[in-house]
Structure formats: structure tokens, C-alpha cells
Amino acid sequence: MAETLLDVRNLSTAFVNGSKKVTVVDDVSFSVAPGRTLAIVGESGCGKSILSLSMIRLVPDTARTVGQILMDGEDLAAVSPQRMRQIRGGKIGMIFQEPMTSLNPIMTVGAQLSEALKLHVPELNAAERHERAVEGLRRVRLPAPEAQFHRYPHELSGGMRQRVMIAMALSCEPELLIADEPTTALDVTVQAEILALLGDLQRDTGMAVILITHDLGVVAEFADEVMVMYAGRIVERGTVGEILSDPQHPYTIGLMGSIPRFGSDDRLLAIEGTVPALSAMPPGCRFAPRCVFAVPRCAGESPVLREVTAGHAVSCHFAPLEDNL
């Protein structure tokens, strides 16, 4: 990894309620290079969405974030709210999970697209904005972009709306796109189209993508690097090939085992138990209570994230598993 676009160091986000403090994202560090895709994988509630919101400082008011988010020499965690607004939608674009509700129901598609341009490229006049917005719609391959411009969100299908959202996020040519489960709410064929579109757009623009998902199929298709999160922590990180073909953390192995495979007669292996409550995390390895390999040491001592091979880091006392078990 020669150059780095985004470098997140020791990022933690906690929700504070009176004297109670619940850490949702715990000491997460990673970096993304330009033009690459990092997938953040994990089950619901593992902190991946809060992590993405923390990066653009849109967490709810009750949350506190510490750590550094370095982008082009700027620490996003420390810049002024005004500067942060310039960065959101400017250098960093974001797509959300629910295309059905992420568009304002009483504004036309065109008006919403123009809004981002109005905020970030104020020197454009109305005609130029219109032209760029229509161009944006054309770029996300929306049929008849000129006509869509005047439509309201309720006149579009889910896939079309997600395309509009992508056009909005990309309208100011961000260097980084954060996509929070962009295809989860769409049906499978539309999902494939949207992913292909994102891939093409990434090739054209050279932007980096952080893809948040719980779908390992999407990861295999789209990501360069993968970061697996469990209960607010990174448990494993590496290239997509290594993670999918040679997972080292028992949780990642469990995740892989729980994907149904076509033509296989093996029983699906579910991971036993449930994620511990965030307010009652075990002191040691957070996966220990569900881990088939756990020994007493796991419950008391928290494993550190360490590289087992170059670029492949695992947070487990026994990694690499083949040698140590």
C-alpha cells in the first residue's frame, strides 16, 4: 500500500447515557488507499454502521468519538463543523441502506441532486447545475435522465432511487465513497446491477470505497480488502483472497461456514450463542463465550490484532490456527 487516502487511528465511539457508557466501536484502526475498496463485514449491531457515521461525524448527539481520522493530512475528528460540512458530500460521499426513505418525498430528484452541487460548487449557475445533475443521472445509467430530473421519489423504483442516491453522493466527485449496505434493501438482480455500476464508477473516478455489508457474496464480488468486525472490534483484516480462502479468526471461520453453498450436502454451521450485550462485554476476547476453540486464557486476556502473514492481521491468541492448535 503505497499511498493512503484515509487513515483511521484508534477510533472509538461510545454512547453516554448519564453515568453509563457503552462502547460501540472500540479502538479501530485501518487505512484505505485511493481506488481500492475496503469491505467492513459483521453481523447486525457489531458497530459497522456507527463506525461509518463516526468517520463523517454524523453519530447521534449522545455518542462520543475519540481517535484520529486522517485524510489528506487533515484530522477529520478535529476539524471545525464548517469544514466538516464541506468534506461531507465534497471529499466524502455517502450512500445509505434504505433508498426508499433516503430521498425527500416532496422534492424532485433534480432538486435534490442540485442541492449537493449548490452546497459544494456554488459558482455554478442554474443552467450549469441542471446540466451536471442530468449528467450525474446519466452516469448512474438511469434511463431518460432528462425526464427523471423532474420526477418525485415516489415515482421511481427502489433500484432507481438507489441510483439517484449514488448520483447524489458522487455529484461532487468525492475521493471516498462510504456505502452503508447499499444493496441490502434491493432484490438480487438489482443488487448485482448496482454493484456493477459502483465498480465501473470506481474505475472511472479512481475513488476509494468503504463498503459496509453483512453479505459475504457482495464482499467476494466487490472488495479488495476486508475487515471483519465483531462486537465493536476488528477481529480480522486482510485481502479479500486471504480472508475468504484462509480465514484465521474463529469468528470469520464461523461466518464462512454459515453461508449456504449451492450443490453442497453439508449441514450449515451456525455460530452458537448470541453477541454479548454491549454493556456487559467479557473482559477478554469478546468472541470467547461462543468460540469452539476457547481456553481459559481467552476469557481473561484480550488478544491483540497482529499480522500472521504480510497484510493479514488476526486478533486471536491462537492465530495462525494451523500452527497453534
Next chain:
Amino acid sequence: MTQTNTVPSPSQRRGVWRGMLKQIRRPGVAIAVAVVIMLVAMSIFPGLFTSQDPNLQSILSRLKGPMFEDRSGVLHVLGTDQLGRDIWARIVYGARTTLIVSIGAVLVSAALGIFLGLIGGYVGGVTDAVILRLIDMQLAFPVILLVIGAVAVTGQSLAALIFLMGLASWPTFARVIRSEVLTLRDREFVEAARSIGATQSRIILRHIVPNVLSVIMVVATFELSTMILIEATLSFLGVGVQPPTPTWGGMISEGQRYLSQAWTVSLFPGLVISITILAINTLGDELRDLLDPRLARTEN
């Protein structure tokens, strides 16, 4: 190459108008619309509805019943009051005062209520708690009593009356807007607007306000009829608009002293108030049904 920003015809709003047109075919709605149009016309062109001077007194033809024809051959359709003034003419000319006062008061209370409701709902926390307590305090105090007390201090003038009536009834707006904003604030599209770098004021003005506009319109309609009633009550109690300016409430008030001799003096303005409020509330109901997708009509 591409056409410039032509204003798109907003199809949703067009849907509301189309819905309105459809509803007008129902007799109740048609009558309500006709009544409101007539009221507005009355207050703008009172001369079209009567040839009489509302303040012309005649001691000879006082307290006469309907269809009274005086010596000079003028027909008083609804009769005359205790000073011999034509009741129909006074009702017609009173429409303007009544409408100005009540619409003005609705505007004042809407401005205040929407502002505080937006702030409370959007900002939340301590600000919201303070605004909620203010609403409770205001609601605990009867509007009419408050206005009577305040008028005693400020002295009577049309502007003061409008302002005080508006000031006393902002909680209705504030409460409804606040709860509406509370649900809108956390909607995904607001978050999406934040993610493209929109400022707080832009989010409020461009994303939240347009989404509560339909609610505001409905509340304003119902508030309008409340204001007409309050104005009538205040005029009846003698702290509203001062004579000889004709207002409906004032006419009822003046007539009640002569109820045993001429019941028509109070009855007709009372009827007009009832019809007006009925019409406005009917329209408010229709508007709410049309603007609220959750109450989508099943009939066609």
C-alpha cells in the same frame, strides 16, 4: 443543449388539487366552498351584496323584523337593529373586520407556533423542554381571559387585538409542528441531506418545513374558525372591535338587550357565524384527508 431549469409542475400538489376538484362534487363540500368564496367576496366587495349603508340610523324603523319595508321603500331583508340599521348590510360589512381579525390572528399564532415548534422538535433537549413547559403554561390559561386582561392594559385597537389573539393561541401550532418535526428529524432523507454537507438551517428550511406544510395548512384552517369564535366572543363581551364598526360578535352582543322585542338582531349574525365555522371546518377536514396519505380515501 439542455433546457434550463423550468419549474416542474409538482405532480403531488396537482394531485391535491385534482382531489379537491373531485371532492367538490359532494354537496356538503360544494356548499362549504361556496360559503367561503362568498365570505371572501363580501369582505372585498361589500357593495355587491347590499346597497345599504351599515351605519345609517333611522329612529323610525328600529327593531323591525325581516322583510321590513321602510317609508322610502327600502327593503330590509333581515330587518333592522335597535338603531334602525340594516342587519344584512351590517353582516356584509362585518365580514371584512371578522376575517381580517381572525386571519391576522392565525398568521401571528402560526408564525410564533411554527417557529417554536420547529426549534423544539429539531433541537430537542433543554430547549425542547422549555418550549413544552411554555406550551403547558399557555394552555393552562384561558385565551379569552388573557386577551381581556391584556386589552385592559394595551387599550383597544384592531392591531392589538389581532396580536393578542395570535399570541394567546400559538401552542396549537407549536405542539403539532413539534411532534411532526420530531419524527422527521430522524428520517433517512434528513440524514442523507446531512451527509451531503447541508447546513442545519438548510435542512430545516428545505427538508423539514416543506414536509410539515400540509399539517400547517390543516391546523391553520381549524384555527381560523376558532379565531372567528374568539373574536365574536370578545366583541360580545365588549373588549373586541369597538362600535360602530360592525362585527358579528358585536352585533349579537348589542342585540341581546332587545331579545324580547326583536330576536332577529342577535339571531342572524349568530347563524352567519355558525355557517361560516361549519364551512371552514368542513374544508379543513377535507384538506386533512387529502394531504395525509395515511388517511388515504378508500372510496373513489
